[in-house]
């Protein structure tokens with residue numbers, strides 16, 4: 001506490017009174033203008049007490065000085081009788097209170113109140129500071145990713161234009177590296193998101209170490225990162241940086257006792273060669289990334305104009321597919337499966353078609369992989385399943401046909417734990433018995449052997465659904481898989497059938513596949529049978545069924561039932 005008072009007796013009296021009232025404080029007493037000025041300038045005070053009339057100095061000037069140096073410090077006049085006008089004037093000028101020397105009993109309460117009000121103001125200031133800090137945090141989050149502390153998408157949106165301008169001014173190149181961690185989803189799904197987050201942080205750290213100071217590393221979201229390399233002489237610099245990043249990321253990561261490896265794919269676009277504005281540069285880098293992934297991942301690719309055409313088509317298909325179910329553009333055709341001994345139709349494979357509004361009928365070979373990558377396959381797959389089961393049940397009701405209907409299933413569907421429920425639900429809704437549904441799985445699906453997949457397969461066969469292995473012979477299916485799971489049918493890939501009549505070992509392999517399937521207790525169906533010679537060969541080698549143009553191309557539901565009826569006639 002600072003006390004301005006020239007009367008020694010009063011000084012002592014006030015000290016005593018405050019101490020008697022239990023107010024514990026150090027009191028510094030000053031008597032002159034110079035001392036007072038020095039004190040308020042060099043020290044902060046909890047409260048200032050001041051006499052009003054001093055020989056060389058008056059309380060009014062003291063108040064003005066105190067308010068100037070430390071506006072929030074309580075200032076209390078302790079003085080002889082003051083005129084009302086003066087009191088009003090002092091309060092107007094910021095005095096906290098005044099206590100008459102004749103009534104010093106009020107002093108302790110006035111000091112207490114001033115101190116508590118000052119403390120409150122201090123708290124408020126503290127809260128305000130916290131508010132400012134949270135505001136700063138808010139501003140930080142506006143253009144940063146909270147997990148990796150890297151800049152985010154908003155930042156690049158705001159800053160890329162000026163980086164491009166600067167590159168033009170310095171006649172330099174700039175490269176955008178669009179980076180995606182390969183198989184990150186697998187880490188997240190199998191080891192949990194919190195571990196996945198640590199992998200992202202580690203990856204971010206490694207990327208930062210691979211670039212120089214003015215370069216920017218951003219996280220766009222998920223496992224997608226973008227790096228802006230500045231001040232490049234030519235695109236070789238970008239390639240070298242990409243290779244550095246690729247190598248750094250493929251090094252083992254030790255995270256919470258887990259040894260993990262995650263590689264990355266990188267797409268590169270270069271300014272000004274590939275585009276003049278940020279938006280197209282990002283788009284081209286993204287397309288180049290697609291291409292890097294198509295090329296087996298753990299690699300990098302520069303954007304090329306040729307990618308543009310392919311990727312534009314891909315993007316347009318991906319967009320169109322999202323609406324294909326709702327817009328009723330999908331339809332199913334049915335290809336007869338024929339018993340080689342009797343020549344009769346014994347089954348049908350449901351084949352998905354897409355009637356694209358501009359491109360006409362698009363083949364599944366073109367759009368299934370796109371649907372798988374975008375996840376749209378789940379909705380489409382369920383639609384196909386329901387459509388085929390509804391149709392099979394209708395044929396049954398109409399007395400046309402009571403044979404299994406084969407439906408192709410994507411690996412993406414099969415890896416969903418809920419797939420069994422979906423199948424059961426569809427069978428239930430359509431009233432088709434499980435024994436009349438045959439799901440066709442490709443060999444590549446078996447390669448991604450996982451617990452979920454094995455469980456799904458077992459639950460389906462337990463429910464009575466048949467499983468067939470599709471396109472057999474061109475993938476990398478181990479015999480162990482064939483023995484492990486209960487396939488009722490093996491569909492030999494069309495390439496073996498096509499080789500029949502030629503000089504290659506193809507026909508011998510076709511015969512061997514039939515023999516092997518027999519040993520394993522499976523029926524064999526040969527796909528793509530087109531000629532009399534092929535059919536003859538297959539019949540001689542005990543193949544059970546064929547499917548292909550020799551008997552019939554895929555038909556509409558109507559066409560299929562007409563064909564079955566004509567057979568019976």
Ligand SMILES: [Mg+2]
Nearest residue numbers: 349408440470
């Ligand atoms: Mg098939």
